[in-house]
Amino acid sequence: xxxxxxxxxDGTGITAETLGNSxxxxxxxxxxxxxxxxxxxxxxxxxxAVEKINRIxxxxxxxxxxxxxxxxxxxxxxxxxxxxxxxxxxxxxxxxLESELQVESSYTVGKSHSPTTSPNYLARIDAVNFALDNDxxxxxxxxxxxxxxxxxxxxxxxxxxxLYMAMQFGIKTANYPITEEDMAELKxxxxxQPYRHKLFGLTIDPERLAAIRTERRANSRYASLKQCYHExxxxxxxxxxxxxxxxSTTNKSIxxxxxxIMAETGLQRRLQS
Amino acid sequence: xxxxxxxxxDGTGITAETLGNSxxxxxxxxxxxxxxxxxxxxxxxxxxAVEKINRIxxxxxxxxxxxxxxxxxxxxxxxxxxxxxxxxxxxxxxxxLESELQVESSYTVGKSHSPTTSPNYLARIDAVNFALDNDxxxxxxxxxxxxxxxxxxxxxxxxxxxLYMAMQFGIKTANYPITEEDMAELKxxxxxQPYRHKLFGLTIDPERLAAIRTERRANSRYASLKQCYHExxxxxxxxxxxxxxxxSTTNKSIxxxxxxIMAETGLQRRLQS
Numbered sequence: 001x002x003x004x005x006x007x008x009x010d011g012t013g014i015t016a017e018t019l020g021n022s023x024x025x026x027x028x029x030x031x032x033x034x035x036x037x038x039x040x041x042x043x044x045x046x047x048x049a050v051e052k053i054n055r056i057x058x059x060x061x062x063x064x065x066x067x068x069x070x071x072x073x074x075x076x077x078x079x080x081x082x083x084x085x086x087x088x089x090x091x092x093x094x095x096x097l098e099s100e101l102q103v104e105s106s107y108t109v110g111k112s113h114s115p116t117t118s119p120n121y122l123a124r125i126d127a128v129n130f131a132l133d134n135d136x137x138x139x140x141x142x143x144x145x146x147x148x149x150x151x152x153x154x155x156x157x158x159x160x161x162x163l164y165m166a167m168q169f170g171i172k173t174a175n176y177p178i179t180e181e182d183m184a185e186l187k188x189x190x191x192x193q194p195y196r197h198k199l200f201g202l203t204i205d206p207e208r209l210a211a212i213r214t215e216r217r218a219n220s221r222y223a224s225l226k227q228c229y230h231e232x233x234x235x236x237x238x239x240x241x242x243x244x245x246x247x248s249t250t251n252k253s254i255x256x257x258x259x260x261i262m263a264e265t266g267l268q269r270r271l272q273s
Numbered sequence: 274x275x276x277x278x279x280x281x282x283d284g285t286g287i288t289a290e291t292l293g294n295s296x297x298x299x300x301x302x303x304x305x306x307x308x309x310x311x312x313x314x315x316x317x318x319x320x321x322a323v324e325k326i327n328r329i330x331x332x333x334x335x336x337x338x339x340x341x342x343x344x345x346x347x348x349x350x351x352x353x354x355x356x357x358x359x360x361x362x363x364x365x366x367x368x369x370l371e372s373e374l375q376v377e378s379s380y381t382v383g384k385s386h387s388p389t390t391s392p393n394y395l396a397r398i399d400a401v402n403f404a405l406d407n408d409x410x411x412x413x414x415x416x417x418x419x420x421x422x423x424x425x426x427x428x429x430x431x432x433x434x435x436l437y438m439a440m441q442f443g444i445k446t447a448n449y450p451i452t453e454e455d456m457a458e459l460k461x462x463x464x465x466q467p468y469r470h471k472l473f474g475l476t477i478d479p480e481r482l483a484a485i486r487t488e489r490r491a492n493s494r495y496a497s498l499k500q501c502y503h504e505x506x507x508x509x510x511x512x513x514x515x516x517x518x519x520x521s522t523t524n525k526s527i528x529x530x531x532x533x534i535m536a537e538t539g540l541q542r543r544l545q546s
Contacts, residue, residue: 003374012532014441015295022288022342023366026378036542038532065373069295085373093296093360100338100358101276105299113526121526122488128433135405160401163436167527168287215395253386253394254440259285259311269309 002031004056004064008049008079010071013038020067046078053082071107123270127166134174135159140191143174147267149195150175152202153231155212157249164258170270183234188242200261201239201246206232208250275304277329277337281322283344286311293340319351326355344380396543400439407447408432413464416447420540422468423448425475426504428485430522437527443543456507461515473534474512474519479505481523
């Protein structure tokens, strides 16, 4: 049985999507068709949205589910009148917040992301540029400015994690690949030694690593199970010997890897998401 | 007056942060201290969280505000007993969803992000790698595989937007800088001509551009107001002449730029966020 879920917003729709997907994930037996309608910021656009919602309800014989973060009450009223279950986030939560804070909410639209003119935005762009410039050990001379340096074998998840931490939290994240030659040395690469306190290791299940590397370079020594077992063994031994905190990326999303690193290191978010 | 907001989750905390920040943005007159407590997945951890919440309430004489996405009812009960206003997302919305869908929710933890073993995850990593490999016109030979190619003058926001679209939506996004030489030619750069239908232009207020470029290279011709006006004029003329859709990044967050591009081009999300 397939149901339709709408994420409707006067802004980007990201809050409605994030919350809606978290709630829908609790209903694993049902398949959802997901439709995001962002920038619904007038009664006319809301009426168009409702037409679409009602048409799908008529076609499928099933009411849609709406996750809605529209601030304007008049626009919300239009959405509420559709043939759907409306999970109306502001209607549910603004009143208790107003009463606790003893302030009226401002009912202003699209306030939750930092525009290009805010200091927040610049910190974020700086962090993203830092992650790009200091990806994969390309440069090490800026490690003084790094908040954290992720290390690990090739394809264990360093680059996407670095970019995510920069983008989402404004953390200046460098990453450095540990190669076979580094492992043979039985000590930390010289470039990393002055920054030991900033290092965080990633590891991964060797079979998973072999599968990921095979996607990239099938039937190579690089992707072989034997090689992957060898590298992961060596790098984990290095983490333990050198007392470097580490975690496994296997079965974790980029969000989970990033937030666990933040929690374990005590790094504080530089941005409000 | 400063208040404390906690984002508490048995998973990453990202849903609680996203929703909480959207709601708090409606109270502009109040300054919030934000504390995220992720991976609160046992009664013991919840009790520790409550100690912290109550301590802050005692110290500040103000009850905290909690945004909580904990699934387990026993853990939630512990959090609910704290001296705080609890915006309990699952308590508010799971019951109406269960009744509409006529299914019990599974009450499983941390389901909303794709782990490294899902096809979703690989699509995402592929898109991020694509954005990295095809950043700033470095390569053009993979443009066949691109979902979209962002163009614009240096520092108008192409790179962070490309990475965000890849990370958040799984969209393969290339970007290509339009240089003065390109503008002098009075036609599209040859590398772009076969991909005209994939092009999307970014533009920016020249004064804002000058400020951003000044951060990077102060007192240069590159950062001068005159040069920025010239380049923006030329590139906007090119967009119009060549019929390339475009938008201004000025005063927009990366989220807003990205979601507006998705909406205008009709590109569909490849990932559930």
